[in-house]
Amino acid sequence: MESKTADKDVRQWVTESAESQAAPDGRTFLIISLKTTASISKSQDVPAKEVEITALKQGIVPCRYLRNIGTIGLDGQIKLLQSTVAVVGVGGLGGTVIELLARQGIGHLIIIDNDRFVEQNLNRQVMSTEGNLRKYKVTAAAKRVKEINSATTVSTFRQRLTRDNAEKLLGSARVVVDGLDNLSSRLVVERACRQLAIPYVHASIGGFNGQLMTIFPGDVGLSSLYGSSSDTVPEQGIETRIGNPPATVAMIAALQVQEVVKIITGVGAPIRNQILLVDARECTIDRIELGR
Amino acid sequence: MALITVRFYSLWRSYLGTDSTTLQADDIQDALTQLEDRFGYQLREKLKTAGVHLDGKIQDYSLILLNGITLRNLKSTALKEEDVLHIFPPAIGG
Numbered sequence: 001m002e003s004k005t006a007d008k009d010v011r012q013w014v015t016e017s018a019e020s021q022a023a024p025d026g027r028t029f030l031i032i033s034l035k036t037t038a039s040i041s042k043s044q045d046v047p048a049k050e051v052e053i054t055a056l057k058q059g060i061v062p063c064r065y066l067r068n069i070g071t072i073g074l075d076g077q078i079k080l081l082q083s084t085v086a087v088v089g090v091g092g093l094g095g096t097v098i099e100l101l102a103r104q105g106i107g108h109l110i111i112i113d114n115d116r117f118v119e120q121n122l123n124r125q126v127m128s129t130e131g132n133l134r135k136y137k138v139t140a141a142a143k144r145v146k147e148i149n150s151a152t153t154v155s156t157f158r159q160r161l162t163r164d165n166a167e168k169l170l171g172s173a174r175v176v177v178d179g180l181d182n183l184s185s186r187l188v189v190e191r192a193c194r195q196l197a198i199p200y201v202h203a204s205i206g207g208f209n210g211q212l213m214t215i216f217p218g219d220v221g222l223s224s225l226y227g228s229s230s231d232t233v234p235e236q237g238i239e240t241r242i243g244n245p246p247a248t249v250a251m252i253a254a255l256q257v258q259e260v261v262k263i264i265t266g267v268g269a270p271i272r273n274q275i276l277l278v279d280a281r282e283c284t285i286d287r288i289e290l291g292r
Numbered sequence: 293m294a295l296i297t298v299r300f301y302s303l304w305r306s307y308l309g310t311d312s313t314t315l316q317a318d319d320i321q322d323a324l325t326q327l328e329d330r331f332g333y334q335l336r337e338k339l340k341t342a343g344v345h346l347d348g349k350i351q352d353y354s355l356i357l358l359n360g361i362t363l364r365n366l367k368s369t370a371l372k373e374e375d376v377l378h379i380f381p382p383a384i385g386g
Contacts, residue, residue: 093386181386206383209302225355226382227364238303238353239385241344249386277301277380284311286301288378291360 010054013040018060023070031063038150048151049107053081064149065105076265077105081151083264086110086173088161088189090137092244093203094179095127096253097260098141101177102148104261109145112157112169113137113179124246161185166192175260178202183226183233190221199270201259203252206239208281210252213290214259214270224290225275248280293318294371298327301380304354307338320358320369323377324351354379 017040018030032055041048052062056078061069065077072080085106087094090113101109116136117128127140138156145154157169166188170176176193178201180186186202193200194217202222203212215221226233255278262268277286299312308331315330317323328349339346346353356363357378358371 089386091386179386181384183384204384204386206381206385207303209380209383211383223362223365224360225357225362227362229364234382234384237382237384238344239383242303242342244385279302279305281303281306284305286299288301288357289360290357292365 010040010044010046010051011058013044014051014055014060015058018055018058021063021066023066029066029069030060031066032060033063034150037062047153049081049153052105052151053078056081062105062151068105072261072265072267076261076267079264079266080105080261081107083174084108084110084172085260085264086112086170086176087179088112088170088176089179089181089185090115090125090127090141091121091179091181092124092246092249093205093253093256094177095125095137095141096250097177097179097256098145099126099148100254100257101260102145102152104257105149106152106260108153108155110155110157110169110173111138111141111145112159112161113141114158114160124244124249126250161189161192163188163192167196170196170198173198175263176200177256177260178204180204183222187222187233190215193217194221199263201256201263201270203256204237204239205244205248205252206237207242207245208248208279209238210248210255210278212252212255212259212271212276212278213274214263214272216270216272220273220290220292224292251278251280294373294375296323296371296373296375296377298323298377298379301378302383303381304335304350304379307335317371319371320363320366323371324349324356327351327377327379350379353381355382 017036021031022028037051040051056074087098117133121128132140138158142154142156176198197217200215259270262270274287293316305311315326332350
């Protein structure tokens with residue numbers, strides 16, 4: 001009974017606090033500001049995320065998501081806020097993915113990395129700064145998410161994902177995102193995601209080029225590219241020779257986040273049973289259908 | 293003997309200056325030998341100019357798929373008309 005009463009109070013507060021705001025196309029939206037959301041969250045003792053979901057369910061848009069709604073709709077934003085996404089690795093891809101997922105309004109992020117920042121990370125890892133070198137990556141990522149979106153909650157794990165801990169770390173995720181930099185770890189994550197029946201958004205980069213594929217349980221996966229035997233998996237790619245520049249990381253990480261949004265909201269179609277090859281040097285995007 | 297298409301992606305496309313070629317080949321090994329003869333030297337020279345020194349043949353430092361299946365998983369090395377080989381360097385960073 002207490003929670004129903006609390007729900008009702010939140011709804012009332014949200015409705016009474018809604019303001020009218022015109023969108024660029026002239027349509028008028030009812031919105032709720034960040035400040036009001038925080039105030040209701042505090043006075044009603046409910047998470048900011050719940051205030052935002054309550055507002056959206058009444059057609060009232062948290063102002064911070066106003067520019068999301070035209071793409072994914074109110075229902076899409078609600079689904080994102082109700083979802084948990086795990087990001088394995090807080091390097092170049094992982095850091096940018098986390099930044100964008102927080103801005104997109106994912107409800108809960110699981111962030112996994114056992115590493116600390118070093119100077120060579122500064123070119124592309126958006127969570128790294130000159131001031132946090134030698135600090136743990138997950139700590140910086142959690143701090144950044146909190147600064148961006150107080151409605152997004154975070155669980156951090158300062159450890160390497162292994163076969164033994166995969167279920168515990170990833171089990172509650174709706175989607176798992178690849179922020180890794182080596183194939184052997186990616187294979188561990190792919191295997192775990194298949195076992196847990198969670199979609200896995202794989203990506204990797206080198207030079208001006210990046211690749212991406214979303215792997216649902218039952219889909220073809222990394223073995224289509226690298227073979228089924230762990231003996232044949234290359235430890236290093238061309239990136240060890242031609243580098244990992246920042247814009248390539250941002251480009252591919254952005255596509256990973258689009259995959260997450262598509263999976264959760266149902267808007268659009270993820271890249272499944274295909275490898276997407278993006279070449280910024282030649283300005284081309286190719287898809288190759290993959291077989292078993 | 294089958295007429296197949298070879299598609300290059302990523303850095304190989306840039307360095308070879310083309311996105312595809314065709315060739316007549318008996319089987320995978322024949323196709324790879326012809327590819328090496330036609331493009332191997334050019335590719336290594338381009339890489340060398342970029343400061344990247346790779347030993348071996350194209351197949352030693354490329355991902356190669358036949359109709360979307362890695363050569364490592366192929367059950368047969370025979371080729372048929374309109375088969376497509378996809379070739380690109382592995383990019384594993386993040």
